[in-house]
Amino acid sequence: MALTEAVEEKRKRVTSSSTATIRVWPLSPFVYLSRNSGKTIPLIGVIFMAVMLVSSIIALIDSIPFSVRSIYQYSKVMLGVSPRGDPSETPKILAEIRKTAPVPIERIMLCRVSSAQVDSIVGKFPFPMIGLSRPDMQYYLQKLHVNHIEGRLPTPGEPEALVSTPVAKNLDLHIYNPNEPHKLRDKSIVLSPDKQDSYSPRYVKVVGIADTPYWVMVNPIEYQRAYHFPPIDLGLVYAKNQKDQDTLGMWGVKHFEKRHAQLFAYYQIEKQTKTMFKTLYTILDVVTAALAVMITLMMAMLMNIYQSQRLIEFGLLQAVGYTRGQLLRRVFWESAIVVAAGWLLGVGGAQALLAIANAVLTAPRAFQIDSFDPVAFKYTAPLPIAILVVAGLTVWWRFHRFDPVSIVERRLV
Amino acid sequence: MYACRGVTLTVRRKEFLGILGPSGSGKSSLLYLLSGLKAPSEGDVTVEGQSLKAMNDDQRSRMRLKRFGFVFQQPYLLGYLNALENVRIAAPQGSSDSRAFELLDRLGLGEKWRRRPHELSGGERQRVCVARALLAQPQVIFADEPTASLDHKNGEAVVSMLNQHRADGSLVMVTHDVSMLAEADRIVHLVDGELQEAAV
Numbered sequence: 001m002a003l004t005e006a007v008e009e010k011r012k013r014v015t016s017s018s019t020a021t022i023r024v025w026p027l028s029p030f031v032y033l034s035r036n037s038g039k040t041i042p043l044i045g046v047i048f049m050a051v052m053l054v055s056s057i058i059a060l061i062d063s064i065p066f067s068v069r070s071i072y073q074y075s076k077v078m079l080g081v082s083p084r085g086d087p088s089e090t091p092k093i094l095a096e097i098r099k100t101a102p103v104p105i106e107r108i109m110l111c112r113v114s115s116a117q118v119d120s121i122v123g124k125f126p127f128p129m130i131g132l133s134r135p136d137m138q139y140y141l142q143k144l145h146v147n148h149i150e151g152r153l154p155t156p157g158e159p160e161a162l163v164s165t166p167v168a169k170n171l172d173l174h175i176y177n178p179n180e181p182h183k184l185r186d187k188s189i190v191l192s193p194d195k196q197d198s199y200s201p202r203y204v205k206v207v208g209i210a211d212t213p214y215w216v217m218v219n220p221i222e223y224q225r226a227y228h229f230p231p232i233d234l235g236l237v238y239a240k241n242q243k244d245q246d247t248l249g250m251w252g253v254k255h256f257e258k259r260h261a262q263l264f265a266y267y268q269i270e271k272q273t274k275t276m277f278k279t280l281y282t283i284l285d286v287v288t289a290a291l292a293v294m295i296t297l298m299m300a301m302l303m304n305i306y307q308s309q310r311l312i313e314f315g316l317l318q319a320v321g322y323t324r325g326q327l328l329r330r331v332f333w334e335s336a337i338v339v340a341a342g343w344l345l346g347v348g349g350a351q352a353l354l355a356i357a358n359a360v361l362t363a364p365r366a367f368q369i370d371s372f373d374p375v376a377f378k379y380t381a382p383l384p385i386a387i388l389v390v391a392g393l394t395v396w397w398r399f400h401r402f403d404p405v406s407i408v409e410r411r412l413v
Numbered sequence: 414m415y416a417c418r419g420v421t422l423t424v425r426r427k428e429f430l431g432i433l434g435p436s437g438s439g440k441s442s443l444l445y446l447l448s449g450l451k452a453p454s455e456g457d458v459t460v461e462g463q464s465l466k467a468m469n470d471d472q473r474s475r476m477r478l479k480r481f482g483f484v485f486q487q488p489y490l491l492g493y494l495n496a497l498e499n500v501r502i503a504a505p506q507g508s509s510d511s512r513a514f515e516l517l518d519r520l521g522l523g524e525k526w527r528r529r530p531h532e533l534s535g536g537e538r539q540r541v542c543v544a545r546a547l548l549a550q551p552q553v554i555f556a557d558e559p560t561a562s563l564d565h566k567n568g569e570a571v572v573s574m575l576n577q578h579r580a581d582g583s584l585v586m587v588t589h590d591v592s593m594l595a596e597a598d599r600i601v602h603l604v605d606g607e608l609q610e611a612a613v
Contacts, residue, residue, distance in 0.1 A: 026491075026498035035493040316489045319450060320503055320545075321478025323471040405450050408485045408557070409441060 027317075029334040039306050043299070044342040047387065050295045051346025051380045052353065054288055058376035059354050059369060060121075061284060065273040067120045067368040070166075071127065072269050074214045077143045077245060079252050080264035081235035093261045094235045101237075102251050103244035109136040110233040112224035116191060116198040116217055118170050121367045129161065129191060129204075129217045131224030136236075137162075143238065144214040151175040151208035157222040159200065161190050162208040164216035169366040176205035190217065201227045288379050296386040303335065303391045307398060314399070315407020324399045328392075335391040339384040347377055416442035417453075417606040424553060429576055429584045431594035434603035440587040441557050443603060447585060448481055448555045449473040460552075478503075482546030482554040482582070484575065486561040488538035490530040496541045497526040503545040516544040520574055536567035543571055547578050554579055556586040560593050568593060 024031055033040045081097070083089030094108050112131035117124045132140055134156055141149075146164070154160035163173060176188035191200035204223075210216055225231070237252070239245040249265025256263050307314075314327055354371035362369050370376075416439040424430055424447070434440045445451040447458055449465045458465040460480065465473055477483075482503065490499045500513040517526050520540040522533075530538055539559060546554050556575060560568030568590075575584055576596045586594065594600050602609040 026494050026501050031498075032493060312489055313491055316485075316491070317502070318474065319477070319485070320483055321474050321476070321481070323474040325471065405445055408450075408483075408487075408489070 027330060029330060029337055032334055033337060040338060043302060043306075043338045044345065046295065046299060046302070047339060047342025047383065048345040048349060050291070050383055051343050052349040054291060054380045054383065055347060055350035055373075055376040056353055058284065058288070058379045059350065059371065059373045061280065062373050062375050063362075063367070063369045064120075064122050064280075065277050066370055066373075067122070068125070068269065068273050070368045071118060071120065071125055071215050072266070074144055074216060075264060075269065076266040077238070077242070079237040079239075079245070079249050081237060081252075082262045082264070083232060083234075084260050084262055085230070085232065086260060087232045089260050090233050090235055093256065094237070097235075097237055097252065100255070101239075101248055103239050103247050105237060105248075106240045107139060107238045109133070109139070109236050109238075110221070111136070111236055112221050112228060112232075113234055114191065114200065114224060114228045118167060118215065119365060119367075121362065121369070124197065127167075127215065127217060129198075129219055129224075131219055131221040131228070133221050136221075137218050139238075140218065140236070141210055141212075141216070144210075144212050144216060146210040146212045146216075148211040149208045150211070151206075154207055154218070154220050154223075156220045157226070158220060159191075159202040159204045159223055159227075160207045161204050161217060161219040162210055163190060163206055164210045164212050164214055166213065166215050166366040167217055168206070168209045169364065170215075172365075173206050173209075175209060176207055191219075284379070288382070292382045292386050295383060296390050299387045300390040300394050304394050304398075307331070307395055312407055314402065315404040318402070318404035319408050324402075328396060328399055331395045332388075332392055335388055335395075339388050339391075343380065343384040346380065350376070415439075415454075415606050417446065417603075420456075420603075420606075420608050422447075422601065422608065424583050424585055425599075426552075427581055427583060428598045429579075429586070429596060431597035431600040432585065432587045432603055433589070433591055433594060433600055434587075435589055438603045439606035440589070440603050442606075444555050444557050444585065444587045448483070448553075449477055479549065480552045482549065482551035484539070484542050484546045484554065484556040484559040484571075486558040488530075488535065488542045488562065490538055490541055492530050495527050495529055496522055496533065496537075499530070499541050500544045500548055504549045513544065513548055516547055516578070517541070519578060520544050536563055536570070539563055539567070539571050540574065543574050543578075546575070547580075550580055551582050553583045553585060556584065558588055559586065560588065560590065565592075572596065 081090070081093055083093060090110070098105055098108060109132065113128045114131070116127050116129045118127045130140070134153065137153060144164075149162065151162075154162055163171075168174065171190065172187055173190060174188055176185065178185075188206045189203050190206050191198045191204035193199065193201055193203070204219060237248065239248045246267065249267055252263045253265055253268060317327060318324070351371050354369055358369050358371055361367075420443060432440050432443060442451065446453050449458065449468075452466065460476065465476075468476065491502070494502070496517060497510075497513055500517060501510065514523070514526060517523055520543060522537060522540055522544070525533065525537065530541075533541065539562070542559070546556075554575060559571055559575070563571060572586070572593050573596065575586070586597070588594060591600075
């Protein structure tokens with residue numbers, strides 16, 4: 001039937017003034033969700049909070065092994081050799097390594113170690129002050145990608161030390177300045193007779209800060225030999241590249257197992273970290289699963305209530321000719337959009353929260369939190385999946401038994 | 414217990430068929446059987462030779478959407494859609510927006526197309542339902558007491574609109590109020606689920 005001119009004019013006016021309104025299919029999930037924000041926002045909000053909570057907790061817990069790995073990352077480029085209390089063993093072990101190692105050895109150097117401590121998000125961790133000769137110290141720093149040093153290298157034999165930027169931040173240390181007030185000068189002492197945990201008979205001053213992400217504390221080997229106990233030289237063994245270094249580490253630890261020697265390689269730290277936190281992660285799995293079940297049940301109940309409020313809509317649409325499958329698909333997509341939005345916002349929120357926490361609380365002390373921790377986000381994955389599955393099944397069950405005539409006959413409303 | 418028993422009825426092309434009967438006589442049940450919303454325990458309903466009984470649920474739904482229009486007792490509309498969108502849901506995606514607007518305009522709601530159901534009166538809401546039933550130019554429009562929730566004047570107006578704008582479609586209307594069937598081509602009486610008499 002042809003339109004009258006007046007109707008055509010009105011139609012043009014209507015369509016031109018509301019193009020967007022008219023073009024959107026009224027039964028699109030976006031139309032329902034955007035026009036029922038009173039229901040959509042709380043649903044998204046619950047998922048958002050749950051995902052943010054789970055991923056933040058996991059990222060915080062994960063920061064413990066992450067701290068361990070970061071703090072001791074310096075050992076990745078070397079193999080440490082200790083003679084288990086017998087100083088005469090050190091040269092023999094090193095000679096054996098040089099002779100039988102499966103990869104070419106680039107450098108072997110002697111060092112002395114005294115103990116210090118650094119702070120972590122869960123308390124203090126032991127950290128070695130490594131005493132090295134000047135050439136060895138330069139090599140050691142070069143292997144840790146130090147390109148710039150603020151201040152200078154410690155003078156051989158003097159109670160001086162060089163630390164890296166993370167250590168300086170962590171312990172709030174700065175370079176020693178004899179002209180500053182006594183109270184401030186305390187902030188440049190890394191080992192001292194007053195410190196139970198970072199002891200040295202003399203006050204060891206920070207004279208240089210190395211610009212590297214590795215955690216580093218080095219001082220002259222001559223000072224350590226003169227003032228620190230026990231009088232045992234340890235060895236540091238370097239391969240030519242990282243691949244060889246990893247091979248050397250694995251080989252060395254196994255080769256000297258149950259002998260008068262103890263070898264330290266980075267892979268052991270990774271392995272021990274995993275073992276150490278296994279129980280913690282098992283507990284986390286249980287807690288996350290319980291949380292996921294709780295949130296899923298809550299969301300299923302909420303979605304069920306909301307779907308109950310839409311019985312007239314479903315009855316009407318089914319009566320006029322929409323199939324159960326079409327209605328199910330529509331509800332599924334609505335739920336999927338809500339769940340995806342909640343999850344994405346939750347992940348984004350957690351990243352923002354952790355980034356703020358990192359900037360304000362942890363970064364200034366060089367504590368380690370990974371705001372983009374993939375493990376944390378992996379833990380949140382069961383939430384949207386479980387919610388979607390339960391919501392889908394709930395709606396399917398409803399439609400399975402649903403009779404549209406009961407709606408249009410007003411038996412159910 | 415039977416809602417309808419032994420009913421044999423043919424709805425002819427383009428006719429306005431009134432089904433008259435007191436409350437509880439089985440009129441609505443008959444309408445739901447004819448439109449495929451309910452399945453008969455015995456017997457069959459055929460639409461141009463196609464048996465509704467032989468179709469599955471989805472096929473019957475698709476037939477309703479493509480070939481039938483519905484107006485129910487209550488003016489059921491989706492509260493989050495405006496009048497124009499409520500009309501548009503009765504046609505498959507891609508149907509003409511201008512036809513939906515044209516229908517609303519012809520039913521006197523051209524200026525109110527943007528209004529949500531709660532901003533419309535009962536009569537206006539039922540007119541939106543009429544426009545929705547007419548949108549897909551159905552072969553048959555089933556109206557189940559469409560005037561039940563309206564006053565007499567509005568009721569007459571709705572029936573008249575349905576009758577005027579149904580084009581080549583048939584109209585099957587169930588009512589207990591004979592005055593609403595003044596324009597009907599044929600009226601059948603239903604008493605206790607049985608067809609009692611037919612009048613032209």
